[in-house]
Every structure is written in structure tokens, then in C-alpha cells.
Amino acid sequence: MTLDVEQIRKDFPILERETRPGVRVTYLDSTATSQKPVQVIEAMNDYYRRSNANIHRGVHTLAEEATSMYEGAREKIAKFINAASSREVIYTRNTTESINLVAYAWARAKLKTGDLVILTEMEHHSNLVPWHMLQMERGIELDFIPVTEEGLLDLETYKSLLDRRPKLISFTHMSNVLGTVNPAAEIIRLGHDAGAVVLVDGAQSVPHLKVDVQALDADFYAFSAHKMCGPTGIGVLYGKSTLLESMPPFLGGGDMIKEVKLRSFRPNTLPHKFEAGTPAIAEAVGFGVAVDYLSAVGMERIAAHEHEIIEYALDRLEEIPGVKLFGPSADKKGGVAAFTLEGVHPHDVAQILDRDGIAVRAGHHCAQPLHEKFGIPATSRASFYLYNTMQEVDLLVNGIYKVKEMFG
């Protein structure tokens, strides 16, 4: 059964927004951040109106309610990605902090000068800069799985890089520019065979695909709520409990401790060991409801819907003279279409589309090295989610024709 998109759209109040009088928004920027269903918005609203309190150490009713809502959300998220236990789900601010947590608490404890970390050429800055920083500080080595012209990872080169016994492989499950869905299970298996720990940047995959961290056998898996119908301000680092237990804490403070003396402390057990200070409580509550929402719609159905749209979008965009698309064909990617239009800068494309309410992103999308690889400073990017329609693809295509006309 396919998605009832019209029904779903009713859950997203912002889709009725007019960005100028009479012009309703056509939101094609879900890869940057998704919109939120009213269920998620109302859950947080309700939390603040009925249950708000600080968690964990409170005995009173509100504190107990808040604690069980906060921890209940963690259980839901653990189930959503099929973690073995909710102890393996660490709340962070976003994917970026999740990756930095691994860079600070795992890598700084385990990696020495000369140790090799393998990344890919299609990484988001969030999976590059933490490793640049560690390279400067610690003298680790970095190498990269190349991206082919088609926009796929070159697995043959990966295999030869593995001969150098890397300590860590860190790669994105799905590219936020090319849309490429990488063969995560295979990359992880090969990495493990070579004795490496594997971190997956799941910022784009968890929102759009059914992800099973145990089936993938990922050691660490990072994602953000705001890209998957949840609020800003909260993300997750999933980690295998054996790994998380072997790590020193990251941030120090309230809640991450079992006991504090004037001159020493004992860290708390998982997952609290990595959550210092008052966490994003309302946001966790909203995140839990986002996961409920996505589960109720069904991740397979969402993926299938996006597949239909991207297939249509690539077909239609390809027809436009001067449009150049980046990334593989629809069968190998998620709902992301990055393109250039000959003679018009992506910023101008985006801004002119915006006059018709069409929201696409323009720039390097936090993947400058990938753009450099393709010899361009920027692209325009339209991205699709469960609430997008075929008609919105048509609006985009018409909009691009208008741009061409203006600059013609």
C-alpha cells in the first residue's frame, strides 16, 4: 500500500505556510532539516504545559513523569534502530556532537600517532573536521575512499586501504548531496575483518531508510532528530555497550556521575555516563513521538514513496537543457537531487525559486571536498520526504524553466 500523502500533509502545519501573499511553500529542503508533524509539536507543548521538571534525581510527581517520558523516548528510539538495549542510545545535540563524542572519548583514548582512520570523499564536514582536529593534535593519518564519477564509493580502493590496518572507518550511510546509499553492511564487514572499529554517519539514513544497527553490525551510529520529524537540539549516538563501557566519559558534570568527592568522581553506568548536565528533556519527548510517527507510517513505505518521487524528479530534471545532475541513478539513491544549471549560479537558482515559494538549498551543503572533486563550488539541491508530492516536482521543474528564461 502506498502512502496517503494528502493525509500526511495535514499533519504538517507549515506546509500551509505562505511565504508571500498567495504563495504557499513548496518545501524541498528536508535533507537540511525536516518539517515536524503536529503530533511532535503538540507533545512538546504538552510537556511544558503539564509535566516539565528536571529529571532523574527528583522524587516529586512532575520529576517522575518527566523522567519516565525522557527514558521512555530512549526505549522507543532504541527499538526504532533495533539496538540491543536502550543503554546503547546516548542522547547528544545532533549527529555532529555524536561524531565528536567518538572522536574525543573513543579516539583520543585509543588512537596513537600514525594510526590510520579511513573516511570517504563524500563526507559531510561533520565527519571530516573532528578527524582533522585529531590529526593536528595527535598525528593520526587520514585516508579516503574515493567517489567515482557516478557518485559511488570505490570499494576496490577501500579494500586496498584496509591492508594498511586502519583503526577506524567512519563513513556516511547516505550522502546528503549525491543521495548515494552506500553498502553499509559490506563496508562494516570488511572493516571488521581488517580489525577496525566502524562509525556510521546516519544523519540521512535513519530518517529515510529502515536501519537496523544490529543487522549492520555498526559499532557506532550517529543521527539527528531534526532530520526525521523530530525537534532541533537532540540527536543520538548509538554505540555497542562493550565499546561505550570501555571509554572514558566525555563531558563531566551532573547526571553522568555515580559519586563525586571534592577531588575525584566515579562515572555513572550507561547511558548516563555520557549525558552531562540537564539534557534536552522536552526534545527527547518530541523525538520519541517522531519515532512513533515514522513507525506508524512505516519506514518501508516512506522509502518507497521517496523512491517514486526521486525517479520522477530525475527524469523531469534531466529533460531541462543546461541542467546537470550529480549522483547515481534513482535505484542507488535516496530522495536527493543536486544539480547545476548552466550559466546560473546555484544561489540565484535558489533565490528565484524562492519567489514562487519553492525552498531548495544552494551551496556546498557542508560537503566542500565533494564539490571540489566535481570541480564546482556549489550546487542547488532539492530533497524529498514523506510529505512531498509529484506535483511539487512539477512546480520545481517549472520554476527552473523560469530561471532559465530570466537569465536566457
Next chain:
Amino acid sequence: MTLDVEQIRKDFPILERETRPGVRVTYLDSTATSQKPVQVIEAMNDYYRRSNANIHRGVHTLAEEATSMYEGAREKIAKFINAASSREVIYTRNTTESINLVAYAWARAKLKTGDLVILTEMEHHSNLVPWHMLQMERGIELDFIPVTEEGLLDLETYKSLLDRRPKLISFTHMSNVLGTVNPAAEIIRLGHDAGAVVLVDGAQSVPHLKVDVQALDADFYAFSAHKMCGPTGIGVLYGKSTLLESMPPFLGGGDMIKEVKLRSFRPNTLPHKFEAGTPAIAEAVGFGVAVDYLSAVGMERIAAHEHEIIEYALDRLEEIPGVKLFGPSADKKGGVAAFTLEGVHPHDVAQILDRDGIAVRAGHHCAQPLHEKFGIPATSRASFYLYNTMQEVDLLVNGIYKVKEMFG
């Protein structure tokens, strides 16, 4: 003019909450986290329903709106604490992360083995554990300004500690247990005279007092939105721009960069250099409105109101046989009353009060060393904010008499 508390209470929907049928909540736990006025709740609700988008790199209308709301809130917060520029206001998750940011990005870059950091015996775990971690990692030395029986900092000992040329002084502006308001300006001046950098934990002061970071001459100042009518998931590190500019970045990723190559990056300018990844956007919007709200009521009036309440509360509590109060007299402290009741554990006190809807906290309040100093494992703590009334103090006192009766 005094506060119109009944009017203010109408802004806080949760105060109508019944924790059991017919029992309305008496919320005396604002030191843990404050309640939120409807203005703040609605601002975030509205943000998600009308303007939600990712910030900074977006050209479309929603992205521009979201960016200017996010940055507009920063301006408001900068004004609220009288920062010289909004570039000095770094968004973090909470006070805890703010302090850790200084410990990671400033202290790890500047402190060597044997360097002295001065804390106090009344610190929250968030201002202890980050330094414990640095001590283990780097071999810095820690020493502590003692707390007197009365609950004040012993400034004579502080002065003699300064002879040892500390590199950093880090102390709480207001104790979350004793309520003590420390003489921050003097502590900072003396610290500067000795050549130290000074970090102030403002988690309890910014919500309750008028704070002027320039008048105080603080180098770093940390606080959390959730304790000052704002949402969870966002806090601030204020830092003097010269200091912030001299520091390496903390977390690496999107937004904190100017340019990224495959193997290197250039950090962004302030404040973005310290904000990696998609930030807590809706939360910043809510934080800005919280600051508007507090400013409209007036921080001086809030402080005066709390002073009146704590004076009355201490008087009434003192009368109860078996109650022992901790901390100085009302003129030297904010609206926090920590106490023990002879023969009854604080957890039992809190739980029995909760049956009448009275929410107080029981435990060590993340200040275990301070409790150890006073020879007790835990206290019960009632704390007051702008929405609390004298009648609520009476409810508390009656509740404590009930507890005594049960255990009598």
C-alpha cells in the same frame, strides 16, 4: 512597585496542573528547572508551525527567517547580560557543556602539569568533574575556597591561595543549595590581580539576579535557559572575544568552519567557531522570548520578590522543631531553602510533601562534596521564583508538620 504574582501565574499553565485529583501543584523546585511562560511555549510552537528551517546556509524564505530568529535571540541574550557584542555569546546545551567547553578548548590548550585551578567547596558537580577529568589527564592541581559554617566563601583563604599564582578561578555566582550569593566582582578582581582567568558558573545567578558580565569583568560566564523560563536543550557560554579568539575550536563540523578541504579546515569567526552542526534553533527562539519575558517583568523586581519570599520562608521554617536550615541569612542569599528534618530522611520528606502536590527536591542536589562538608548525605530543598507566593510557603510549612506527625 512589587510583582503582580497572580498576573504572572496566569502565564504559567503548569501551575494549574493537578498532580492528583483535586491537588494542584505547588512548584518549589525552580532551582532544578524553572517553569515556562506560555509566551515561550507558544514562540517555539509557532516557530515549528511557521518558520522551521535549517539556518545560515539557506537562501529560501524559511531559512532566512529561521536564521534571523536564531541570531536575533543571541542579540537579546547578549543585551540581557550586557555582553559587549553578541559574538561573545556561544550557544551550548547547558551550563555543564559551557564549562566543559572552557575545560576542553581553553584549559587543555593553556594549562600544563602542575598549573593550579581554584574552585570552591560549594560547587555543583558540573564545575567539579570537568576539572577532575583534566587533573587525571593533565596533572593540573586543584584547590578549593572553603565554605564557612554559615555557608559563605572564606575569602581570606582565597587570598592566600592566590599567592600560588593560579591559572584559573572557577566558582559559582550563587549556590544551588545554600543560596549564597557570592561576591563575584571581588573574587574576579582578586583573581585578575593574581593573573588568573576567571570562569563564573552563573546557572543560578542569571535567572534570579541582574547580571552584567562587563561590570563583573568575568572572562567566561556560563548559564542555562531551562532555569530562566526558557526551554531545555540550550545554554550559553559568554566569553570575552579576545579569549574566545585565542582558543582552538571545540567540536568540529558544519557551521563552525570557514572552509573545508579533504585534509584540513579553517575555523569560522565568532560565535560560529564554537557552534558545530545544526544547533538548537527552536530552543534559541524560545530562549530569546524568555529573556524578553524576564526583562519585561524586571530582574530587580524578581530579585526583590524572591527576597521577600525567602525571608518569610526562613522565618517560618526555623520555627518548626527539628528543622535545620543550611546557608546564610536571607540578606546574603537567593530564594533557596535547603533543610533537614530530624529523624526523617529528605527523600521521605519530599515524597510525603508530594502527596499534597508540593514539589521540593531531595538529595545532594549535585553538590555531594558540600553535603559531605556539612556531614549529611542529603537535604530537602524548596526554591522560589517569580511565580511563587507566600501562601505556597505556608503550604510547605503545613506539609512539613504533617510529615512530622506521620513520623512522630
Next chain:
Amino acid sequence: MDDLYREIIIEHYKNPSHRGKLDPHDISFADNNPLCGDHIQIDLRVGTDGLITDARFDGHGCAISQASADLLIESIIGKPLEEVKKLNKESILEMLGIDLGPVRLKCALLSLKVLKAGVYGLGEASDDLVE
């Protein structure tokens, strides 16, 4: 469930029937809950047939931790040591006859944790023992 401080709790807190130490004993274990300072020590005597012949608890803390220790000790005297291993969260909540939030649950389960760590001969008491 409403009357969280059922008389039974206050009663066992104020007038425990099994408070004290056993000397000599076959098993002894102690632990505390750093969050609230509750402390419990439990001493056991075990017969050659594996039955618990006598037991005492000592310590200090909130009414719930102390009352549940007293109730727990009362319930195991005369029972086979092996049966102790089967006790869990529900056993304790049943004895107390109340529902507890996560924070107070820790108080209620401290004595069981101590008891099981002693019976299993562990070096440290872990929360997993009382899940």
C-alpha cells in the same frame, strides 16, 4: 497505591524487627546508594541443609530503604538460600504494597541488591541483580 507511606512502612521503619548484626555469620555484605546516602549491611547464617537459619540488617537511610530491608529479612528466614536468587523487583514491591517512581525504587531495592550480591559472593553489587 495512593497511600505511599502505608502504615506498614512507617511501622517497620520505626520498629524494625530484624535490625542488628550476626556474629558469627556465614555471609555478610554491605553497600550504599550514594545518591541519598542510604546504607545497608546484611548478615546471614546458613545451615548445612542450605536453609537460612538467621538474618539481620543494619544501616541507615530513608523509610523505604529501611522498611524494605526489614521486610526482606523477615521473608527469607527459614528459606533455602537458592530461593533468594529468584527474588526480584516485583517481590519487594509486593511486600511494600506500593508503586514507586524510579528514584525511590532504588531505595526500595537496595537491600535486595546487597542480599543477592552476598549470596552470589560478588565483589560489587550491581543494579542488574534486581532488574
Next chain:
Amino acid sequence: MDDLYREIIIEHYKNPSHRGKLDPHDISFADNNPLCGDHIQIDLRVGTDGLITDARFDGHGCAISQASADLLIESIIGKPLEEVKKLNKESILEMLGIDLGPVRLKCALLSLKVLKAGVYGLGEASDDLVE
């Protein structure tokens, strides 16, 4: 304000009147906006009386960055060098006749930033120049 891409911008983008280089020149400076890859170089000739006798810009990027460079150059030829120092954000927005969000503002101000860094003889162009 509604018509963000006023004809003037598209016109100056497609048919710039001052694109090119000056050789020799008295002042030359170049910078780019790494976010979008816009690049601008500006060459100036300055008379002994301090007047700008000729000016050109070169580079590539979006319509706003290129059009505003062309408009800027047009506006300064024949003016005293000192007057360039007084130009700011508002001057550029006035020339363009449109309102811009924060991202596009960077595009619009790139040429002024380059010009001022050149005139002040700075090593690096900073955003403070165009506040």
C-alpha cells in the same frame, strides 16, 4: 523589494560595463566567498590628486556578487579614494535597490570588502570592513 532580481541586476550580470583588469594599476586586491565560490578581483588607478581615474573588476559567481561589483566600480570612478572608505552595506543595498537576507548579503558585499581591503592596504579582507 519584491522583485529581487530586478532587471538592473540581471542586466549588469549579463552585460557588465567594467569587467576586466587594469595593467598597470595602483591598487589590486582579490578575495572569494568560500561558501559559494564567488570570486572578485578589483584593480584601481589613482591620480596624484587622490581621485580614482579608472577601475575594473574581474571574477565569477552569482548574479548578485557580479552585478554589485559592476555597480560599485561604476560608482567610484572619478571619486576621491578617501570616499571609498565611507561606503558601507547601505551604499551597496541602495545601488542594488533590493533587500537581502544574510546569506545573499555576503554575495552583495564581497566586492566592497575587496575594494576596501585594497584601499586600506590590508593583508586580508575582513567582514568588519562592510558592517
